[in-house]
Every structure is written in structure tokens, then in C-alpha cells.
Amino acid sequence: MTSSIIVFTDKKSGEEAGQALGAEIKLKMGDKIPQVVILFASSVYDFPALLKTLKRECKPEILVGSSSAGEFTSNDFGTDSACAIALHSTEMKFSAGLGTGIKESRSKVVDELFNRLEDLENAQYQYRSAMIFADALSGYTDEIIDLLTEKTAGTYQFFGGGAGDNANFKRTHVFLDEEAVTDSAVILEILSNKPLGIGVSHGWTPAGPKMRVTEAEGMRLISINGKSAIEVVADYAEKTNQDFDVSNPVPFFLHNVIGIEMSDGYKLRVPLVINDDGSLILASDIANGSYISFMSTDADSARKAALTATNTALMQLDGNKPNVALFFDCVATRLRLGKDFGFELNQVKDTLNEINYAGCNTYGQVARVNGQFNGFHNCTAVVCVIPE
Secondary structure: OEEEEEEEEOOOOHHHHHHHHHHHHHHHHOOOOOOEEEEEEEOOOOHHHHHHHHHHHHOOOEEEEEEEOOEEEOOOEEOOOEEEEEEEEOOOEEEEEEEEOOOOOHHHHHHHHHOOOOOOOOOOOOEEEEEEEEOHHHOOHHHHHHHHHHHOOOOOEEEEEEOOOOOOOOOOOEEEOOEEEOOEEEEEEEEEOOOOEEEEEOOOEEOOOOEEEEEEEOOEEEEEOOEEHHHHHHHHHHHOOOOOOOOOOHHHHHHOOEEEEEOOEEEEEOEEEEOOOOOEEEOOOOOOOOEEEEEEOOHHHHHHHHHHHHHHHHHOOOOOOEEEEEEEEEHHHHHHHHHHHHHHHHHHHHHHOOOEEEEEEEOOEEEEOOOOOOEEEOOOEEEEEEEO
16 A cells, blocks of 8 residues: 655745655654655755755655756645655555766766666566656756666666756756755666556647758757758748747747657757857757757647646556656746646646646656657656556
């Protein structure tokens, strides 16, 4: 049996927020000690104070999470706030670990994460899942997910995202115990003999011609069809009669993301910055030779994507009763939709019915699940449902 608690606070200081979250978890858990607390917290907080106080108040065996760019539960939403899920289970086993130095060596990070996985040889559990959060501003999250999938021989399904910082795009952190670190990734292994349901959907469709990436380095998109990236963007804006201000390009980029053509659909990338040389900095990596298109969507499509992701996750439970859910979506989606983002949150709530959820806006979303879009995404809804 699995028990879960969802908590939220908009207390202003890290210590106050940690005390509020921890005290509520302790009260609602009763005599049970949380095996895991998953925390998402705005960059306004003093993270060491928040983590230390939260741990002191409810004494979780494992404390993991990340900084975020919008925090929400079934009943709350904020951008200068914190939320958490506390779990206690007699049927699931949890372990956690940290991989450091993403910029220096992805293979080292993956080795460190891999070494924290506990069921690779014994195979005591039928289902293996892991939540992964990374400092997406360090880049290479897609590579980390690919390497970890290869190293685990595809026996794990992954979900999670990139840590955020309230859309400042300056400094993001992942959490393990009382540590808040940058340039790192954190993993929470979840072993179970009941399946966890994971669903992913984005609702964007191609709106422009197919093009080829002729030069790229990591998150830097340099040229498309042999032209500078900014030249191609400006031409597209002119042809589609859209305003494009190079001194303030984000409003255009939020409505015209880049879709990378994959065998199972499109993986999305959000441009963030125009460099002096005409290249673009994207929210995630893009590979040389990729075929891409400008993409479009609307508020209704975003709501339907959340509906699809949630229903897909529920269907994967194989008849087991759901207990609690995690929901992640891109900060770009929140910024683009504005007040309408509430409709997407309500869609998840209505689809889950009486099941509570918590989650955050992220800088990219992780989903590695058979039969769905795989890897590291932008502007994509990811839902994980945990059974009773």
C-alpha cells in the first residue's frame, strides 16, 4: 500500500517555507515516516535553509527535487512558492543519487547516477522507473538520458525535467538531502511490482516548411539551410506577418518553437537568446543534420495535450488504482498561455478526478517510455501516475 501527501506554501523565506511544508507533511502522515519527499521550489528561496528546515521537520529518508519556474498542486499555483509530495509505501523501494559536472563529462554524470540504481542484478521488482532532474542550463540533458538508457539496457522508464529559476535563465539547482547544486543531475529510483503510468504529449504541429540544421553546437543553433539562424527566423516572421523584435524576441519564440522531426513525431526546442553572430541559444540541444520545422499551437491544443498525457498515464496502470500524480510542463507553455495556463492545470485535475497531483514548470521535460515521444523535450506535458 502507498500513502501520499501533497503540500504547498508561498511563505517568503526558505526557513518559513521548509517549516510549513515539513509540519504539514508530519501532521498528515501521522506515525509514518516519509520514505521520500520530492520538492520543487522557486529560485526566490535560500535553498540550504529550505532543505535543512524541511528535513528537520518531517525527517524523510530521501529528499530530492529541483528549483522550478512555477509550482502547482491540485489546488494551488504560484511562481514564488514551493510544493512537495511525500510518499510512504510498503510495496515500492526508493533510492537516490547525484551526478555532478555535466559540462565536463556526461559519461561521468551517468556513471554516478547509474551506480545509485539498486535492482539491476537482483531483479526483485518487475517495474523499474526513475525520476531525473538536471541543470538544463548546463546543456546535454538529451545526451544524459540517451546514455543512461543505453547503460540500463532500456530496462528503466524515465520521467522528470530540467530545473528552472522563474524564467530568469541564469542559475538552476537540483536537490539531494540538504544539498542544492548546479551543473548536476539527480535521480530517484522507484522500484515496484505495480506499473507506474507515464504519459507525454505536446499538441504542436508543423506550421512552416521542412528545413535542415546545417550547423549546431550543443544548444547553439548556428545555421539552417546554409543561412544564419536569425536570417531564417526573420524571413519566416515576415512571410507569416508576425511581429519579430530582435531586441525582445521571446514573445515570438514562445509562439513559434522549433520542432525536430523524429520517427514518432516532433521533439520541441524553444529558442531563448539571439547571439551577436546571428546564432540562437535553444532551451535544449539540437543536432547537426536534423530536419526541423517551425511549429504552432493554441491554448486548446495545450489543454488537449495535458488530457492526452494524463489519460495515457492512467491507462498504463494495468487496472491498479491510482494514488497520486506528478505533472511537469514547460515554463514556455506557462509564459505563452498566461492566465490560460490555469485551464491546463484544471484539465489535469479533472482527468485525474479525485487523485491529487503536484509538479512544476521546468526547463525541458524528460520522458523515456516505450511507444511515446522519447528523450528530452520542450513545451511538452509529462504526467506520472503512482499506483496505490
